[in-house]
Each structure stands twice: as structure tokens, then as C-alpha cells.
Amino acid sequence: MLYQDTVESEVLVHKPWFVASIFALVLALFLTINLTGTVMGEVMRPVIGDPLESGFYGRFAIAFVIAVMFCLNLVLIGFGPLIVQIVVVWLELLVLFIGFFNLFNLSLPFIWDNLPLLISQGVFTTLYVSAISLLFASMIAIVAAIAKLSTNGFAYGIASFYTSFFRGLPLLMQIYLVYLGLPQLGIVIDAVPSGILALSLCIGAYMTEIFRSGIASIDRGQWEASRSMGFGFGLTMRRIVLPQALPVIIPPTGNMFIGMLKDSSLVSVLGVWELTFLARTIGQPTFHHMEMLIAAAIIYWILSVCLEMIQGRIERHYARSKVR
Amino acid sequence: MTASKIHQLKNVPSQREPTDAADMLHLQPTSFQGPSGKKQVTMTSDKIIEATHVSKWYGTFRALTDVNLTVRKGERIVICGPSGSGKSTLIRCFNRLEAHQEGEITVNGIRLHNKMRNVTEVRKNVGMVFQHFNLFPHMTVLMNCMAGPMWIKDVPEAEAKKTALQFLERVRIPEQANKYPVQLSGGQQQRVAIARSLCMEPAVMLFDEPTSALDPEMVSEVLETMTSLARDGMTMVCVTHEMGFARAVADRVIFMDAGRIVEEAAPKDFFTKPQHDRTKLFLGQILQH
Ligand SMILES: Nc1ncnc2c1ncn2[C@@H]1O[C@H](COP(=O)(O)OP(=O)(O)O)[C@@H](O)[C@H]1O
Ligand SMILES: [Mg+2]
Numbered sequence: 001m002l003y004q005d006t007v008e009s010e011v012l013v014h015k016p017w018f019v020a021s022i023f024a025l026v027l028a029l030f031l032t033i034n035l036t037g038t039v040m041g042e043v044m045r046p047v048i049g050d051p052l053e054s055g056f057y058g059r060f061a062i063a064f065v066i067a068v069m070f071c072l073n074l075v076l077i078g079f080g081p082l083i084v085q086i087v088v089v090w091l092e093l094l095v096l097f098i099g100f101f102n103l104f105n106l107s108l109p110f111i112w113d114n115l116p117l118l119i120s121q122g123v124f125t126t127l128y129v130s131a132i133s134l135l136f137a138s139m140i141a142i143v144a145a146i147a148k149l150s151t152n153g154f155a156y157g158i159a160s161f162y163t164s165f166f167r168g169l170p171l172l173m174q175i176y177l178v179y180l181g182l183p184q185l186g187i188v189i190d191a192v193p194s195g196i197l198a199l200s201l202c203i204g205a206y207m208t209e210i211f212r213s214g215i216a217s218i219d220r221g222q223w224e225a226s227r228s229m230g231f232g233f234g235l236t237m238r239r240i241v242l243p244q245a246l247p248v249i250i251p252p253t254g255n256m257f258i259g260m261l262k263d264s265s266l267v268s269v270l271g272v273w274e275l276t277f278l279a280r281t282i283g284q285p286t287f288h289h290m291e292m293l294i295a296a297a298i299i300y301w302i303l304s305v306c307l308e309m310i311q312g313r314i315e316r317h318y319a320r321s322k323v324r
Numbered sequence: 325m326t327a328s329k330i331h332q333l334k335n336v337p338s339q340r341e342p343t344d345a346a347d348m349l350h351l352q353p354t355s356f357q358g359p360s361g362k363k364q365v366t367m368t369s370d371k372i373i374e375a376t377h378v379s380k381w382y383g384t385f386r387a388l389t390d391v392n393l394t395v396r397k398g399e400r401i402v403i404c405g406p407s408g409s410g411k412s413t414l415i416r417c418f419n420r421l422e423a424h425q426e427g428e429i430t431v432n433g434i435r436l437h438n439k440m441r442n443v444t445e446v447r448k449n450v451g452m453v454f455q456h457f458n459l460f461p462h463m464t465v466l467m468n469c470m471a472g473p474m475w476i477k478d479v480p481e482a483e484a485k486k487t488a489l490q491f492l493e494r495v496r497i498p499e500q501a502n503k504y505p506v507q508l509s510g511g512q513q514q515r516v517a518i519a520r521s522l523c524m525e526p527a528v529m530l531f532d533e534p535t536s537a538l539d540p541e542m543v544s545e546v547l548e549t550m551t552s553l554a555r556d557g558m559t560m561v562c563v564t565h566e567m568g569f570a571r572a573v574a575d576r577v578i579f580m581d582a583g584r585i586v587e588e589a590a591p592k593d594f595f596t597k598p599q600h601d602r603t604k605l606f607l608g609q610i611l612q613h
Contacts, residue, residue: 225458228419229472229524230447239475243462 013078023071030063110288111295122275130264133199134257140204145211166205172266174198179270195267203260210252214245247318254311258304370396372528372559373418378427387413389583400560402570405580411563415530419450432527451521451529455537457513459505465516466501472524491519495549511542515549531562565610579603
């Protein structure tokens, strides 16, 4: 939460200058777009006559009505309590979004037909690849983070080379390198393990930095207290430092994981049957590209929202020793 | 024990029968024998900390120069001196939070050196209380106290809990056991920190300015706890500028300046007839308020 001042100021959307400038902006925006041929034109027929004949007057009237509605909406939302404001804004944006997708003339039955496969095969593979990669990435990250914080030159060297290399290369490149490069060394692995390996190594490199900064954020006094009680390095790390670093580590890690969920789509280039691959292979031959892509997009979104909620829960759990 | 009684002690290292750590926490008849001769000093089992000719450098900066200090069982020693004189550095060398480069430090019969394997053994026997408490904020007060015995002394949970509650009782905050450290006042946190160290049943307690981060009205509750510890015979080395505490409790007061021990005397002599100009100046500065 931002720190709110205790002095109440007038709601922004109720300030005349703000509403006026928004009004002007919206009016200008819609004047540049000719909406006379759309539903809006039809709705305005009683006022402007035949929409297609109305010319500038019609355009202006439409833009004016839209601007008035928009500003009215803003002002009304401004009266609601916080939670109502949030819900209304979400719903309105969703409606706009659906309206936008409607323009594509999507075939809903086609989506319904393929949804089961998309979920049972695609979502499953995507989640499974991401989850295993996250697990490996965390393990790599912990070791590499400790190595980067250590005074051992050898360990530091390896760890910093690792993070530099894997953060420096595009993920797509790494996936190809693992899948096509390792066989050159005589190591042939399947597409799924290759994908997991590449993802783990790449995400692990980013997470190394998250873990490193998390561990480094712990006050020196904690180490000293722990050491002075006779706890060794492992115990101090496991029971004192990492538990305290977790609240610092979890938000960016959750962020990483949500990002990775979608980066896992890059594994589709190896022919792994995850969400993106399926969406494309089902959509392509039947010319239902858009349907499948949008369906997949919405599924990704829903998954991300779920992860966001899980992340929120974990954060609240770890916040308990901070509350007064 | 009353303050006047302590004043009779002068510069006499107290000579007591070694008892095990648990005993020391209970009231012990403090029988002080007469002036001890050099021959008694050689009894090694009696010395909890022995530092001889200790020097320490931070890089090229010499933080300690030829420090000699012996702490015997049951002794209470107060170290004072201007900021930056090396007080913290010295007591942090005693549990090897810092490494010394020259001289010898022996704690509870174990010599501290670079390649030692049993530093944990030393730390189990040396409790430390920090200026900023350094409680573990992610654990409850009770868990802070139970962690040490459970994790490195393999004490069963039930027993650790019993001991922890006992010591929380002793520092008079048993009712806070299930709170988190942030929910406590500074004075309470510091008393929990003391209880946490006591749970390890250490042979000696080190205090590094335990009251200097506290609001004035909380200083006394912590000092009272420390005084009662001293009364029960705990061996203590306290870095503090609480001269009232030093006068009432200390067997010896040590004055440090620029990494050296400048003066070492019984509180009575230390405050009434300091020998060195540096000590006089320092005492003048802190007592005039
Ligand atoms: N980690 C360190 N690195 C370098 N110099 C240090 C370090 N710790 C302490 N010092 C220096 O050593 C001297 C003694 O410090 P310290 O023991 O903390 O003094 P005191 O506790 O008496 O105020 C000071 O001059 C301080 O600047
Ligand atoms: Mg200090």
C-alpha cells in the first residue's frame, strides 16, 4: 500500500478541470475515427438522420455522446467505495475486451469442440513443464546464490559465469541449443526434458539474482546472533536467513513463475504438445487461427490469475511476523 | 547482595568452587575469600576466559593492541571506554565472531584459533546479548528461546519449552511467549534476548551495550534483569556505560582506549581515584550529566 495522507483530498475524477480535459481528449479521439457506419451511427439515427449522409455533424454528435457517456461513467464510479470501483472498472474493461474480440466473428462452437483437448493436453503439459522447471530453477538458484555470496573464488566464478551466460542468451536460443546441441555431445534427450532443462537453466539464472538479493537483504545482526548461539552455516541459512528472505524472494519469484508459464510456450518449437503448440496445430488446417489463439490466450490468462492469487496468499502468510 | 558489599571487594578476583552451568543460575551463596595470590590464578578450570597479548587488525587498522584479560567463574566485569575504542571487538573475539591475529584466547578451556573445528562448543557456552537485540523476527518469543537447545543441543521439544518458559519467567515476561518480537517493546525484546542466551545455559554471558538502544524508561528493567543474573552468580562481561550498574555489580571495571586496556580496577577505586588522565577525562565526560 502507498502511504495515504490522513487529509482527504477531493476525488480526482470529480475535479472539473480533470473531467473537462478527459472530455476534450475523448472527444478529439473519437472525432478522428469515423463511426457513422457502425452500430453507434444506427443508434444515433433519430438525431442525425441517415448516419452515412450526416457528414461532420454526425461524427461530432457521435463523438460528443461517447465523450459525455465516458465522463459520466468516470464521475459515477468516483462516488462508489473502493471495492465497487475496482469491480466496475474490471467489468467494463472486460466488456470492452469481449466487444473487441467479437469483431473477429469467432466461431464459438469450434472453440467449445477443441477446448477439452486444449485443457487436458495443453494446459496439463504447460503446467507440468513450468512447475518442474520452477522446482529445478529454485534449487539451482539457491546453490548459485550462495556461491555468488561466498568468498570462494571458484564457486563465485562458476556461478557468475552461469548467470551471465543464461541471462545473456535468448531463451529460444537456449532451447534450440539444448535440444540440437546436446546430441552433438552424444547426449540425446527428448523434447520435453530438453524444454525443462533449458527453462530451468534460464529461469534459474534469473532466480539466482532474486535469491542473492533476498539473502543479502538480511541484517548482519541475524547472522551474528545465529552464529553466537552456535548455529553453523547450514542451520543459519535454513532456519534463520532463508525463512526471513522468503518474503523478499516470493513476490519476484511469483512474478518469474507467471512469466515462465508463458515462456514455456517457446518449448512449442520442439513439438511439445503444450498449450501454444496445440492452439496452432488445431487452428492452422481449419483456418480457425483466431479462435484457437484467443482461447489459448484466455487460458494463459486464467492460469496467471490463479498463480497471482496463490502468490498473494503466500505473501500474506509470510507477512504475519511483520504485523504489529 | 548489596552494593555496599560489592564495594568491599576491591580488586579481588573472586574464588569460587566450579559448579555446573545450571547451578549457577540459582542463588548461590557468594562467598568471597581473601585476596588471592598468584598461585591460585594458575587454576585453569577456574578461568572461563583468558586472553593474553591479544592484538587484532581490521585490514591495516589495529583495533586491539596487546590486550590481557582473565575472567574467572562468577566474576562480573564491566568494560567501558569511548566509542571506537575496541570494546565490541574485544568481546566479539571471545566467541569468535571476530578473529584475533596475535596472542591467545582460551574460552572454557578451548583455545580459539583459525583452524579450530569446535567453535560451536565454545559458542554453546558463551551467551551474547547485542545492542540491537537481534531476535529472530520470524519466530515467536518462545521459539526464539527454544531454538538453540533444540537445534544444537538435541534437547527434546517438551523439555526445551519448559526451560524456555522458565527463563522467560525469570526475565519476567512469560505472558509474551507467543508473540513475535516486533510486538514487544525494546526493553522486553532485550529481556527476551537475555532469556534466549540463558536457555543455552552458558558458562559466561557477554553483553555489548545492552541498554544503549533503549528508551530511558526501559533501561532500568534490563539493568534489573542483569543485576539479578549477577546476583545469582552468572559470569558476565558487560560493555556498558551504565556506571550505576558498574558500581553496584562489577567486580572489576576495565577502561579501554584506542584498542588498549588503559585501566583495570575495582569499581570503588575506578570511580573515586582513577589513575590515568584518559580515564579521568572519560569519567568526567560521562558523569557530569
Ligand atoms: N568490521 C570492521 N572493519 C573495519 N574496522 C572496524 C570494523 N569493526 C570495527 N572497526 C573499527 O575498530 C574500532 C573499534 O570498534 P568497536 O570495537 O566497534 O568499538 P567500540 O565497540 O568500543 O565502540 C573502531 O575504530 C571501528 O571503526
Ligand atoms: Mg560497540
